[in-house]
Amino acid sequence: MAYTTINKSGDYFNTKLYTGNGSTQSITGVGFQPDFTWLKKRNDAAYHFLVDAVRGAPKTVFSNDTSAEVSQVNGLTAFNSDGFAVGSNSTINGNSDTFASWNWKANGAGSSNTDGSISSTVSANTTSGFSIVSYTGTGSNATVGHGLGSTPSMIIAKDRDGARDWTVYHKSLGATKWLQLNDNSTSQTGSQMWQDTEPTSSVFSIGTYAQINTSSSKYIAYCFAEKTGYSKFGSYTGNNNADGTFVYTGFKPAFVMIKDFSEGSSNWVMYDDKRSAVPDANINNRIVYANTSADYEIASGSRTIDTLSNGFKLRGNSGDINGTASYIYMAFAAAPLVGTNNIPANAR
Numbered sequence: 001m002a003y004t005t006i007n008k009s010g011d012y013f014n015t016k017l018y019t020g021n022g023s024t025q026s027i028t029g030v031g032f033q034p035d036f037t038w039l040k041k042r043n044d045a046a047y048h049f050l051v052d053a054v055r056g057a058p059k060t061v062f063s064n065d066t067s068a069e070v071s072q073v074n075g076l077t078a079f080n081s082d083g084f085a086v087g088s089n090s091t092i093n094g095n096s097d098t099f100a101s102w103n104w105k106a107n108g109a110g111s112s113n114t115d116g117s118i119s120s121t122v123s124a125n126t127t128s129g130f131s132i133v134s135y136t137g138t139g140s141n142a143t144v145g146h147g148l149g150s151t152p153s154m155i156i157a158k159d160r161d162g163a164r165d166w167t168v169y170h171k172s173l174g175a176t177k178w179l180q181l182n183d184n185s186t187s188q189t190g191s192q193m194w195q196d197t198e199p200t201s202s203v204f205s206i207g208t209y210a211q212i213n214t215s216s217s218k219y220i221a222y223c224f225a226e227k228t229g230y231s232k233f234g235s236y237t238g239n240n241n242a243d244g245t246f247v248y249t250g251f252k253p254a255f256v257m258i259k260d261f262s263e264g265s266s267n268w269v270m271y272d273d274k275r276s277a278v279p280d281a282n283i284n285n286r287i288v289y290a291n292t293s294a295d296y297e298i299a300s301g302s303r304t305i306d307t308l309s310n311g312f313k314l315r316g317n318s319g320d321i322n323g324t325a326s327y328i329y330m331a332f333a334a335a336p337l338v339g340t341n342n343i344p345a346n347a348r
Contacts, residue, residue: 006230009254009333012105012128015272016083017042022095023088030083035106035123036132036222037076037084038063040288042098042275042297046091048290051076051084054110054123054132055220058087061158063181063268063290069160069220100275100288100297102255106132115145115202122147129225139215141195143203150225152199153233154330156181157212157221167211169194170261170328171226172235175205179261179328182291186264224330232331235261238322244314245322251333253307257290263325267291271305273334282306285316307334 006012010031018027035053040046048063049072057079060072074087084101086093093099110123110132118138124131124147131147137159146152155169166181173179175194177187193212197205204223206213213219226233232249238260239245254273260266268290275286275297285304289295302316312331314322321327 006127006227009230009251009335012125012130012230013255013332014103015255015274016101016103017274018099018101020086020090020093020095020097020099022090022093024077024086025093026080026085027083027101028080030101030103032103032105033079033081034084034103035079035108036104036130037079038102039076039092040100040297041091041094042100042288044094044097044296045294046296047293049075049092052123052132052220052222053079053106053108054121054134055160056109057084061160061220062293063166064293066163066165066182068163069158069218100272102270102272104128104130106130110134113145113147115147116143118142118144120145124148126150127227129227129231131223133221133223135219135221137206137213137215137217137219139208139213141205141207142213143205144221145203146199146221146223148223148225149201151201152204152223153226153231154224155199155204155221157219159211159214160218160220162210162214162217164211167193167209169199169204170235171233172328173261174198177261179259181268184265184267184291187261230333233329235326235328237326238314238317238324240317240322240324242315242317244316246308246311246313247329248311249331249333250310251331252309252335253312253331254334255332256305256307256312256329257331258321258327258329260319260321260323260325260327263319263323266320266323266325267295269303269320271307273307276307282308283315
């Protein structure tokens with residue numbers, strides 16, 4: 001786990017909320033030019049739109065669906081110096097509708113990487129531990145270069161050409177298991193996904209399963225390496241109690257996504273510090289689910305978390321976040337505790 005020189009988390013990840021106008025508009029205030037933007041309508045049921053600079057706007061995949069990549073000509077149309085532009089698609093710019101965008105910085109459109117047995121196109125930010133990887137499958141066991149220079153803690157991958165499930169690697173599960181971002185199932189086991197081989201500082205291994213490596217199909221993978229004080233990828237066990245488990249991250253979280261991997265029928269629950277129930281408070285019970293379009297943002301007491309100066313505490317007993325199950329999570333900092341910014345962000 002590498003230390004970083006990140007002094008401002010908002011230079012690499014930021015949540016930006018906006019209101020649609022039903023036409024075209026530029027969304028500014030992200031704080032950087034994003035290379036990966038994840039969009040979700042907050043006030044109505046709608047698909048999640050995921051767009052990145054390697055595939056290029058307006059090419060879109062949907063976290064809640066198995067669909068192949070589509071070109072949404074009126075969707076997210078461009079990445080700009082302080083945000084992105086959207087067209088008239090009501091899913092991401094309906095008039096008077098409210099939206100959330102989660103934005104990560106990589107390194108532009110990417111370049112060729114030959115570290116793996118399959119050549120890839122990689123846009124990598126080694127400081128923040130995030131890369132976007134595009135590759136073409138072979139149908140045979142292979143390795144793919146990710147460009148991070150450190151070992152990924154989480155990989156989220158999708159077949160761009162086929163109607164297939166998403167595939168998620170998480171270090172807490174290891175390379176013998178995987179989850180699917182588009183559904184609520186438990187972790188699955190089999191060597192055909194990651195070859196039972198942990199990723200390294202240069203490559204990740206892929207097997208022969210169609211979700212990750214069909215001959216001639218194009219794939220996109222979002223790779224995250226843990227950076228002390230900025231990002232955290234771990235696991236915890238729920239206690240099925242409103243006085244729930246405390247999860248130490250080493251920073252005040254700006255974003256958290258949680259998934260039960262042991263009991264099933266639980267959603268991928270997404271939180272951020274811009275949609276908290278009480279502005280400028282620790283309490284966060286406004287959730288969206290990465291795996292479904294049917295449930296728009298809701299305030300749910302049983303899914304409440306407290307975001308504290310050094311982690312988050314579960315305040316509800318929903319099976320989605322704090323039942324009797326085991327959970328994995330990913331988290332990004334509101335303010336890091338490393339570099340020159342080594343004073344903890346105070347819980348308010």
